[in-house]
Amino acid sequence: MKSVLSQEQIDTYNQDGFLVIPNFLEHSELETWRNWTQEAVDQRLAASGPLSNQADPDNFYAQVFIQCLKLADTHPGMRSLLLNPELGEMIATLAGTDGIRIWHDQALFKPPFGNPTAWHLDVPYWSFQARNAISMWIALDDATLSNGCMYYLPGTHLKASFDNVGIGQNMAALFKVYPEWRSIEPVACPCPAGSAVFHNGLTAHGAGANMTNRPRRAMTCAYMPDGSTFNGTRNVLPEVYFNSIKPGDVLNDPVVNPLVWKKGE
Numbered sequence: 192m193k194s195v196l197s198q199e200q201i202d203t204y205n206q207d208g209f210l211v212i213p214n215f216l217e218h219s220e221l222e223t224w225r226n227w228t229q230e231a232v233d234q235r236l237a238a239s240g241p242l243s244n245q246a247d248p249d250n251f252y253a254q255v256f257i258q259c260l261k262l263a264d265t266h267p268g269m270r271s272l273l274l275n276p277e278l279g280e281m282i283a284t285l286a287g288t289d290g291i292r293i294w295h296d297q298a299l300f301k302p303p304f305g306n307p308t309a310w311h312l313d314v315p316y317w318s319f320q321a322r323n324a325i326s327m328w329i330a331l332d333d334a335t336l337s338n339g340c341m342y343y344l345p346g347t348h349l350k351a352s353f354d355n356v357g358i359g360q361n362m363a364a365l366f367k368v369y370p371e372w373r374s375i376e377p378v379a380c381p382c383p384a385g386s387a388v389f390h391n392g393l394t395a396h397g398a399g400a401n402m403t404n405r406p407r408r409a410m411t412c413a414y415m416p417d418g419s420t421f422n423g424t425r426n427v428l429p430e431v432y433f434n435s436i437k438p439g440d441v442l443n444d445p446v447v448n449p450l451v452w453k454k455g456e
C-alpha cells in the first residue's frame with residue numbers, strides 16, 4: 192500500500208479536493224480487497240437486510256450501483272482492512288486532522304449497463320458537519336471512461352455549503368444550488384484496479400454510466416475527523432444510538448464510529 196504521502200500530493204488534495212493514487216494497492220493486496228469485498232457483498236445481498244439498496248432492482252437508483260453499507264460491521268476481513276491504522280494515519284494526514292473515525296464504508300458496484308451517478312456532495316447527507324471529512328474510493332476493477340470512473344469539479348470543496356441536494360436521477364440537480372459551478376471543467380479519473388481516489392466530502396463528484404457489459408466495482412469508506420459533533424440528522428446512525436444523543440454531542444461511540452488512528456496513540 193502506497194501510504195506514504197509526498198508534500199506535493201497533500202498540496203494537490205488541499206487545492207483540488209481530490210487525489211488519485213494510481214496502483215495504491217500491491218497486487219496481492221488488491222486480490223484481498225476484491226475477494227473480501229465481493230464475499231461481504233454476496234453475504235449482505237443474501238441476507239437482504241436494510242443496508243443494501245437492492246430491494247427493488249428495477250428502481251433507477253438500484254441500477255446506479257449495488258450499494259452495501261457498513262460491511263466492516265458484518266465481515267471481519269473488511270473490518271481489518273478499513274480499520275488499518277497505517278491507512279488511518281495516511282487518511283488523517285491528508286485530511287489535516289489529528290484523529291480519524293469511520294463514518295461508513297460502502298461497496299459501490301456499478302452493474303453492467305448501469306446508470307450514471309449524479310453530481311453530488313457527500314457531507315450534506317451525514318450526521319455531522321465538517322469541512323475536512325474524507326472519502327477513499329478503491330477501484331476493484333479498472334475504472335474507465337466507458338464503465339463509470341469518478342469525475343470531480345476541482346476546488347469546489349472550498350466553496351461548498353452544507354445544503355443538501357438529494358441525489359436523484361438528474362445529473363445536473365446540484366447546479367441548481369451552485370449555478371456558478373457549471374463553468375468548472377470536470378476532471379475524469381480513470382484508473383487501473385488497485386488505484387485509490389481520495390476526496391474531500393464537500394468536493395462535487397459524480398460518475399458516468401457503465402456502457403460495458405461488465406461490472407465496475409469499487410470499495411469506498413468515508414472517514415470522519417475525530418471530535419466531530421452530531422447535527423441532528425440520522426443518516427446511517429443506528430436507531431437506539433440516534434435516540435440517545437442530542438445535537439452538539441461528540442460522535443465518539445467506539446462501535447458506531449470506531450477510531451482508526453489518533454496522533455500519539
Ligand SMILES: O=C(O)CCC(=O)C(=O)O
Pocket residue numbers: 256299301308313326327328339396397398409411
Ligand atoms: O462510485 C460511484 O459511482 C460514486 C462514489 C461516490 O459518490 C462516493 O464514493 O462518495
Ligand SMILES: [Fe+2]
Pocket residue numbers: 311312313396
Ligand atoms: Fe459521493
